[in-house]
Every structure is written in structure tokens, then in C-alpha cells.
Amino acid sequence: MSCANSFDIDATGGFLKPFSRTEGDAITAFVYGCMRIMSGNYDTALIVGLIKGSENADNDTITSCFADPFYSRPTGINETTAAAMQMRLYLQRYGITEEQCAKVVVKNLGNALFNPYTHIKKRVSVEDVLGSERICDPLKAMECAPKSDGVCAMLLASEEKAKELTDKPAWFKGWGASMDTFYLGDRDLLDTPLKSAAASAYKMAGISNPRKAIDMAEICEPYAFQELLWCEQLGLCGQGEGGKLIDSGATQMNGSLPVNPSGGVLAMNPYVPRGLYRVAEAALQIKGKAGEHQIDKKVNTALAHATYGFCGQWQGVVILGS
Amino acid sequence: MAEEKERPRTIEAVGTAPFEMALGPTWTRFFEGIKEEKIFGTRCKKCGRVLVPARPFCPRCFEPMEEWVEVAQEGTIVTWSYIDYTYFGLEDDMIPVVPATIKLDGTDTGWWGVIGGFDIKDFDLVAKKVKVGGRVKAVWRKEKRGCVQDIEYWKVIE
Numbered sequence: 001m002s003c004a005n006s007f008d009i010d011a012t013g014g015f016l017k018p019f020s021r022t023e024g025d026a027i028t029a030f031v032y033g034c035m036r037i038m039s040g041n042y043d044t045a046l047i048v049g050l051i052k053g054s055e056n057a058d059n060d061t062i063t064s065c066f067a068d069p070f071y072s073r074p075t076g077i078n079e080t081t082a083a084a085m086q087m088r089l090y091l092q093r094y095g096i097t098e099e100q101c102a103k104v105v106v107k108n109l110g111n112a113l114f115n116p117y118t119h120i121k122k123r124v125s126v127e128d129v130l131g132s133e134r135i136c137d138p139l140k141a142m143e144c145a146p147k148s149d150g151v152c153a154m155l156l157a158s159e160e161k162a163k164e165l166t167d168k169p170a171w172f173k174g175w176g177a178s179m180d181t182f183y184l185g186d187r188d189l190l191d192t193p194l195k196s197a198a199a200s201a202y203k204m205a206g207i208s209n210p211r212k213a214i215d216m217a218e219i220c221e222p223y224a225f226q227e228l229l230w231c232e233q234l235g236l237c238g239q240g241e242g243g244k245l246i247d248s249g250a251t252q253m254n255g256s257l258p259v260n261p262s263g264g265v266l267a268m269n270p271y272v273p274r275g276l277y278r279v280a281e282a283a284l285q286i287k288g289k290a291g292e293h294q295i296d297k298k299v300n301t302a303l304a305h306a307t308y309g310f311c312g313q314w315q316g317v318v319i320l321g322s
Numbered sequence: 323m324a325e326e327k328e329r330p331r332t333i334e335a336v337g338t339a340p341f342e343m344a345l346g347p348t349w350t351r352f353f354e355g356i357k358e359e360k361i362f363g364t365r366c367k368k369c370g371r372v373l374v375p376a377r378p379f380c381p382r383c384f385e386p387m388e389e390w391v392e393v394a395q396e397g398t399i400v401t402w403s404y405i406d407y408t409y410f411g412l413e414d415d416m417i418p419v420v421p422a423t424i425k426l427d428g429t430d431t432g433w434w435g436v437i438g439g440f441d442i443k444d445f446d447l448v449a450k451k452v453k454v455g456g457r458v459k460a461v462w463r464k465e466k467r468g469c470v471q472d473i474e475y476w477k478v479i480e
Contacts, residue, residue, distance in 0.1 A: 055332075057409075057410050058409045058410060060409040060410075061409050061410035061411065064409070064411065069341075069343050070343070070345060070349050070353075070469075070470065071349075071375055071434070071470050072434055074469065074470050074471055075421060075434050075435065075436055075470065076405060076412060076419055076421060076436075077421070077434065078409065081403055081405055081421055084403035084404075084405075085401045085402065085403050085421070085422075085423060086401070088401045088402060088403060088454065089400070089401045089454075092401075092454050133406075133407075134404070134406060134445075135405075135406055135407035136403050136404065136405050136406065136407065137403060137404035137406070137445070137449075138403075139403075141407075181381050181382075183431065183432075183434075184423060184432065184434060185374075185400075185423050185425075185431040185432025185433060185434060186373065186381065186431045186432075189401070
């Protein structure tokens with residue numbers, strides 16, 4: 001974001017090493033590190049993503065700068081206002097209810113109580129969420145992710161090196177990313193590039209039926225309804241069935257497909273590394289080292305998702321395996 | 323050692339970085355039209371779509387979009403919201419705002435505009451008047467600057 005070179009380089013041990021920085025969500029640094037190792041030229045790579053949200057202006061002050069200055073920015077568009085437009089469309093087209101969206105907040109903040117590394121620690125009810133301030137109708141304040149401080153570091157290693165370092169590595173299996181066109185008016189906001197990002201990641205990982213193959217998912221949901229929509233686009237449920245999915249209980253910590261056992265972005269939103277957090281949480285679940293929020297079944301295949309831009313303009317999907 | 327937890331020491335740092343953004347030929351021609359109360363789109367000769375604001379090329383076909391067409395100033399609401407919070411650049415006296423994407427008649431994309439012309443501080447009234455699928459038309463400012471705000475708001479057609 002800013003004067004990162006002055007603080008990060010010494011702390012990460014990056015000086016006098018082949019250091020580089022990536023653009024977008026820090027999940028792309030994870031993929032860059034994987035590529036370096038897969039090239040055969042490196043044995044290890046340390047991936048670090050950080051942000052001190054407490055020091056910068058409101059996230060929406062920054063996200064309004066995503067917009068072009070001629071046409072979109074003067075009308076007040078930012079990540080939240082764009083998301084509210086997407087949510088209205090989602091409710092209208094598929095009959096998703098505001099209660100179903102609120103349930104995502106109840107679930108994720110409930111999970112976050114078992115994760116020491118989250119920012120928001122609060123048990124809430126559907127009524128609390130629905131009664132919170134309507135900041136950008138139909139979005140309520142509690143359905144929007146906070147602005148958090150956070151740092152995430154991951155050590156990647158070649159197969160040979162990994163066996164020296166740990167008894168229980170998590171393996172990189174697949175990756176896909178996709179970018180949509182900029183203008184919201186040109187897009188169908190409910191048909192996002194996440195579908196093609198997921199298709200690439202599943203192909204690389206050899207997954208033909210994601211509903212069966214994925215044991216748990218960490219999904220980037222800066223706005224509650226997006227967890228439901230992203231589950232659809234990831235093929236974890238049918239189109240328009242995100243509401244039914246949360247109602248079924250499948251995505252609860254003890255369900256058949258736990259989503260965001262960490263608490264997700266609604267509980268902890270370090271803007272830049274939030275996607276890298278998803279990969280780290282997925283790896284912890286595979287390693288059985290997620291502590292109190294470890295899910296109660298064996299995790300062979302885990303999905304981590306990242307997004308940024310208006311209404312999920314950019315999407316990235318990582319698949320990890322045991 | 324102080325018993326009370328003190329707020330960490332901070333300094334305030336404000337960064338101002340002025341940009342001078344070039345409009346380029348397409349935006350320039352588009353805003354010349356806006357000054358004359360005309361909304362221009364461009365048509366793709368390959369897929370036939372009409373996109374507003376006007377574009378230099380079709381982002382789907384990568385064909386130059388050389389055919390300029392004046393489009394309707396009425397359209398249908400695709401989706402809308404109700405901004406009722408502030409952030410840097412949006413002060414208390416500027417909210418609420420009712421943004422909407424509007425499919426202008428004869429175009430193949432949504433225009434991003436702001437609905438107004440009645441008491442939008444009354445949310446219930448807004449929810450009654452503004453509907454997905456509802457019709458709106460452009461209302462222009464008297465004094466024009468050749469920018470998107472020359473359209474003062476989009477008026478709901480009852």
C-alpha cells in the first residue's frame with residue numbers, strides 16, 4: 001500500500017535475497033512462490049502478505065479509486081455500493097432471502113470464536129444482523145467485512161525439502177484465476193469469472209465433481225451474500241441454490257462441506273493478504289493444525305478462494321491436497 | 323508503568339497526489355455530446371452491440387467501434403441501492419444517494435446513474451418508487467461542464 005519497503009524487508013529477511021512483490025491479492029504471491037519451486041531453481045520460498053488497515057483510510061475510500069475517474073467515480077461507486085447492487089440482483093433473480101444472507105454472518109462470526117487470529121469476536125443472531133444499520137440497502141452494516149490489521153506468512157518447499165521440514169505437508173494441487181471486464185453495466189453481476197477460475201483449478205487438480213471432491217472451503221466473502229453466490233459459481237451447489245445450501249447446514253463447521261471454519265473475511269479482513277489467509281487456513285485444516293476450529297473430519301482436498309474488484313471482478317482459486 | 327492503557331502514539335500523514343488524466347479521443351467526443359444533452363454510444367460492427375458510454379473498441383470482439391449512435395435518454399432499472407453512510411469524499415450532506423444501473427433503450431449495457439427528483443431521504447418512498455424493471459429518464463443541469471454530472475439525476479417515470 002505505502003511505505004512497505006521501509007518496514008517489511010528487514011523483518012522478512014528479504015534483503016540480499018531474490019525478493020519480489022506481487023500485485024493484487026497476496027494469493028498471487030503464493031502462486032508465484034509455487035512456480036519458482038516448480039521451476040526447480042528454488043528449494044524454498046517464504047510468502048508474506050500484510051496490511052495495517054488501522055492506519056489507512058476507510059477501505060471504501062481506497063476502493064473508490066478502482067473506478068475510472070471520468071464516468072464511474074463521480075457517481076460514488078466503491079466496493080460496497082457495487083456489492084449492494086449485486087446483492088439486490090441476487091435477491092430478486094433467485095429469491096434468496098435477507099435471512100439466508102444474514103445466516104452467513106451468524107455462522108462465520110460463530111466459527112471465529114474458535115479462531116485466535118480473528119478481529120471480530122462476537123456471537124450474533126440473524127435478528128442482530130437484520131437489525132443492523134442499512135448502510136447501503138439491501139446491505140446491512142454487519143454483512144460487510146471490517147477493516148483489519150493482519151499478516152500471514154507461509155513457507156513453501158519442494159517435495160524433497162518438505163519431507164525434511166515436516167511430517168505432514170499440504171500439497172499444492174491446482175490454481176485458476178480470471179478477470180472480468182470493468183464496467184458493471186457490461187456484465188451480468190451474477191455470472192462472474194469465478195466459474196472459469198474454478199474450472200482451471202479443478203482441471204489442474206484433476207477434480208471432475210467438486211461437490212464430492214472438496215472436503216472444506218475457505219471463501220473470501222467481504223459481503224455476506226457473496227459466500228452463497230461464490231459457492232454457486234464454484235460449483236459447490238447449483239445456480240440460485242446458495243440460499244438452500246446455507247439452510248441445509250452443510251456449510252456449518254460440522255456439516256458435510258464446512259465453509260469458512262476460520263470465520264472468513266467477515267471476522268477478519270486484512271485487505272491485501274485476505275486471500276493468502278484462506279490458503280493458510282486450508283493448509284492448517286489439511287495438516288490437522290487448525291486448533292479449536294479444526295473441523296471434525298479428515299481433509300483430503302481443500303479449496304481456498306480470493307477476490308478483489310467490484311462485484312468479484314478478479315477471482316482466484318487454489319486447491320490443496322493431503 | 324502506567325496502569326491505564328494509553329492509545330498508541332500516532333502521527334497523521336496525508337498524502338495528496340494530483341493526477342492529470344487524459345480523456346483521449348473517445349471520452350472527449352462523448353463529453354462533447356453530453357454538453358449538448360446527447361448520450362452517445364458506439365456500435366460494434368461484429369457483434370452489433372451498442373455500448374454506452376462510447377468505447378474505442380469492443381471489449382468482447384476487439385473490433386474498433388467506429389459507428390457512433392445517439393441513444394435514448396430513457397431506460398429500465400437493472401438494479402439499484404441506497405447509500406446511507408459516509409466515507410472520504412462523501413460528506414453527511416451528500417447522502418443518501420440512490421445509485422442504479424439503467425439499461426438505456428436500444429443499448430446493450432447498463433448505464434451507472436443516480437436517481438432523484440423527489441424526497442430521497444424517505445427510504446420507504448424510495449423503495450415504493452424505485453423498482454427493478456422500473457422506467458427512468460435523464461434530467462439535465464442547466465449549466466454544463468462536459469462531464470457525467472451534467473445529468474443531474476434520473477427521474478422515475480410513473
